Amino acid sequence: MDAFLAPSSPPQDSGYGPSGSRSRRTGQTSSEESGPLVPVVSTRYRVAYPDLRPCPVECLLGPDPEIFVRHGQDIRDGANTILAEHGLLDGPRCFAETNMEQIEGRPGTEEPTVTIVLPWLPDSKAKWTSAVQAIAIRNKELLQDTEFEDTPPRIEITAPEIVGPIYLGVVDDRPYLLQHWDHIKRVVHERLNTFDATRHFVTSVILLRHGLSPNTATNPITVYISVDRRSDEKQWDSILTNIENSLKALGWTDIRVHLEHNSPCLLQFQLLDPKGERGEILSKISKNNLVIHGEYHDNVNLGDDVSISQYVDRDDGETCNPLCGTLGCYLEIKTKTNPQWTKVGLTNYHNVRPGFQGWTIKEVDGGRSMLPLENRPSHLPSVANVWKLGTTTRLTAGKFSRFKNDVKLIEENHMSQTISNEYCFVYTHRLNDPPFSGHGDSGASVFDEKGCIVGLLFRGQVPNKAGQGGNGVTFVTPIEDVFSDIKKLTKGEITHIRVAAEN
Incomplete structure (x- = not known):
């Protein structure tokens, strides 16, 4: 896979950020006849010099770095000449660009980069590797005896499957696939567990339509x-x-497999004390919906934000604000000791669990899970369109996927059971529709066209570059599973549960 084995991970600081100078050797020469060895690394959809940076990366706006001010045009012309010689200039987007790029969300990793986007074909890896090697050697010759001799630009040829935009959809036309999905997931997990690069590192396995078409x-x-x-x-x-x-051996020849760095995220507020510059604080307030609009009301209604009414003390002594989420709905319950219907609120447990006495993030009882995952059937109705009322995004619409997906609870790695089996809902892609969910919506109720509650909003995930073509997926726990777990957790003390007719 590697034309020359580069370090497995990039340095913490690129050298172009605030930390100072950078120096990188471009290759090694064993003799004048053999020429330089160029550290080119390849994988599916990507070939890069001198190593692969974690995706996604983002282009920074602003003035060009000095290397592109002085040599940018020569670097681009040389790269395009080499692409033409390799038969790779065959479309309007197939040309070299020079940008300052960084790992998304990681300031200080920015570096000058020559980027090329090309369609991925069966022979792409070999052609791209040869082209990147030639461009790197050309840049070495161009920058020889200049101040940039030891700090040439990165080079990366990438397929649209990486840079996007990516569009997501539900699989709603393959009922026979639904019958075999659990077996397919088991096969996928077995294969992932045989490789060091994926064993223990999987954060989700989802079945959906994932591609480049709107x-x-x-x-x-x-x-x-x-x-x-x-x-x-x-x-x-x-x-x-x-x-x-493995899937082809089972007869599934039309199923594509996509692998990327990504993780589901909790959708609760994160109410920390304001830190940073005023502009950063105001941006956080706007992004995370930290302002009460309209008059404050005493009654807590469906879709309002809720949290515990106390601060949380960390092990290191720092006091933190509690997390906030959404009140999903009101329930009425009967217990063994109280046969009368009693009204209670329903939200996700992670929104309020720091308020329970004895809660800790330390391993308890040998890591045994309180609620081991069951392989029980679900009774979520066959709905296509669903809605939810959340604190942040308010009333929104989405499409229901009938395939249950495996989601790893990363914040509960200290527990023995860290995989949750959830349904997901996908953004509708209708013009001007808001995202189906956002931070602060955790715990919101999801309901169908009849107004019946079908589940509780759990968490969300945005596949890389899907934010440009949609807003990812939202995982929802079926309401029947919620009720079942409530009864199980109380060891049968709660005997009956129903959704309250009124708040």
């Missing part, structure tokens, strides 16, 4: 797999091939 019904059916940052991307190509061959 008409999501035409995008390929995809087993979407996300892993955390510890997974080595250079090993993914053989893993993907292994999984695809």
Whole structure:
């Protein structure tokens, strides 16, 4: 896979950020006849020099770095000449650009980069590797005896499957696939567990339509797999091939497999004391909906934000604000000791659990889970369109996927049971529609066209570059599973549960 094995992870600081100078050797020469060895690394959809940075990366706006001010045009012309010689200039987007790029959300990792976006074809890896090597050697010759000799730009050829925009859709036309999905997931997990690069690092396994077409019904059916940052991307190509061959052996020849660094996120507020510059604080307030609009009311209604009414003390002594989420709905319950219907509120447990006495993030009882995952059938109705009322995004619409997906609860790695089995809802892609959910909506009720509650909003995930073509997926726990777990947790003390007719 590697033309020359580069370090498995990039340095913490690129050298172009606030930390200061950078120096990077471009290659090694064993003799004048053999020429330089160029550290080019390749995997599916990407070939890069001198190593692969974690995706996604983002282009920074602003003035060009000095290397592109002085040599940018020569670098671009040389790269485009080499692309033409390799037969790669065959479209309006197939040309070299020079940008300052950084790992998304990680200031200080910015570096000058030559970027090229090309369609991925069966022979792309070999052609791209040869082209990147030639461009790197050309840049070395161009920058020789200049102040940039030891700090040439990065080079990366990437497919649209990486840079997007990506559009997501539900798989609603394959009922026979639904019958076999649990078996497919088991096969996928077995294959992932045989490789060091994915064992223990999987954060979700989802079935959806994932592709480049805004008409999501035409995008390929995809087993979407996300892993955390510890997974080595250079090993993914053989893993993907292994999984695809396993699925083909089962007769699933039209299912695509996609693997990327990504993780589901909790959708609760994070109410920390304001820190940073005034502009940063105001941006956070706006982004996370930290302002009460209209008159404050005493009654807590469906869709309002809720949290525990106390601060949380960390082990290091720092006092923190509690998390906030959404009140999903009101329930009425009967217990063994009280046969009268009693009204209670329903939200996600992670919104309020720091308020319970004895709650800790330390391992308790040998890591045994209080609620081990059951392989029980679900009774979520066959609905296509759903709605939810959340604190942040308010009333929004989405499309229901009938395939249950595996979601890793990263914040509960200290527990033995960290995989949750959830349904998901996908953004509708209708013009001007808001995202289905956002931070602060955790715990909101999801309901169908008849106004019946079908589940409780759990958490969300945005596949890389899907934010440009939609707003990702939202995981929802079926209301029947919620009721069942409530009864199980109370060891049968709660005997009856129903949704309250009025707040």
